[in-house]
Amino acid sequence: NAGVTQTPKFQVLKTGQSMTLQCAQDMNHEYMSWYRQDPGMGLRLIHYSVGAGITDQGEVPNGYNVSRSTTEDFPLRLLSAAPSQTSVYFCASSLSGTEYNSPLHFGNGTRLTVT
Amino acid sequence: AQSVSQHNHHVILSEAASLELGCNYSYGGTVNLFWYVQYPGQHLQLLLKYFSGDPLVKGIKGFEAEFIKSKFSFNLRKPSVQWSDTAEYFCAVILPRPLNTGTASKLTFGTGTRLQVML
Numbered sequence: 001n002a003g004v005t006q007t008p009k010f011q012v013l014k015t016g017q018s019m020t021l022q023c024a025q026d027m028n029h030e031y032m033s034w035y036r037q038d039p040g041m042g043l044r045l046i047h048y049s050v051g052a053g054i055t056d057q058g059e060v061p062n063g064y065n066v067s068r069s070t071t072e073d074f075p076l077r078l079l080s081a082a083p084s085q086t087s088v089y090f091c092a093s094s095l096s097g098t099e100y101n102s103p104l105h106f107g108n109g110t111r112l113t114v115t
Numbered sequence: 116a117q118s119v120s121q122h123n124h125h126v127i128l129s130e131a132a133s134l135e136l137g138c139n140y141s142y143g144g145t146v147n148l149f150w151y152v153q154y155p156g157q158h159l160q161l162l163l164k165y166f167s168g169d170p171l172v173k174g175i176k177g178f179e180a181e182f183i184k185s186k187f188s189f190n191l192r193k194p195s196v197q198w199s200d201t202a203e204y205f206c207a208v209i210l211p212r213p214l215n216t217g218t219a220s221k222l223t224f225g226t227g228t229r230l231q232v233m234l
Contacts, residue, residue: 035224040124042205042226043159059223090158103149104222106158 002026006091006107013081013114021076021110023091029105031094032074033058034066036087037109043090049074081114088112119208121225128196129233136191136228138180138206148189149207149222150180159205165189176200201232 007022025032033048035058045058049068063085065077074093078085088111092104120139128134140146150162163174170182180191189206206225 033222040226042121043224045222092159103161103164104151104159106160108158 004091004093004105004107006089006110008110009108011110011112013078013112015082015114017081018077018079019081021078021089021091021112023074023076023107024072025074025091025093025105026072027093027095027105028071029093029095030071031096032068033092033104034064034074034076035090035092036060036085037090038087046076046089078112081112083114086112086114119206119223119225121204121206121228123228124226125229125231127231127233130198131195132232134191134193134196134200134230136204136206136230138189138191138225139187140189140206140208141187142208147209148180148182149209150174150178150189150191151205151207151224152202153205153227154202162191162204196230196232198232198234201230203227203229 004025013019030051034046035043036046037043044060046060046064047055047058047066049055052068052071055066055068068074088109090109091107094104118141122137148165151159152162153159162178163172163180165172165182173179178191178193180189182189205227207222209222
């Protein structure tokens, strides 16, 4: 049982490049989400999904796309990277989206730098 | 919109000192409250949570938090900190949603408090 796995751990991009941050969980969790963590701003929700085929926007969705074709995977795509997207990205999952009995399980994060 | 405030951005304590980290939220209805901890170089993990019942919640590693509804607060406490408690602590709030609505509750985090425990 690996939990939530994020790849890559580190990435450097040039402005305008695109890339996909991968997130996979093996706990059969319905709810998955992406956060970015920036100094002094805590964690901010980018996008989330309550199940395969269902996604919704979080607090800071601009510049990011997501899809959820399977229960296990929830990739985050940056179509045209900008320096403002330099951050640490965390994927998290939970059994259900209501949080009553299912706290978030976090991945180890991806540190992204956009130059 | 709901928000969470953590007024202590950086706290430095000596070992064995007592700890209290403040957390206030801005919502007048029923909320669920959490404290997460992030040790250096690691991901966030749950310390404790409050849903209902006893407002004094005990978590892992000797931490506890008290929910005071009249003050919209959920402060984290530990009677005697250890060097290994050095970490960043995040308070988070979520508004309960009815089940089977097809929507998810959104967890809102505070900006975090960096705790540094000196030997």
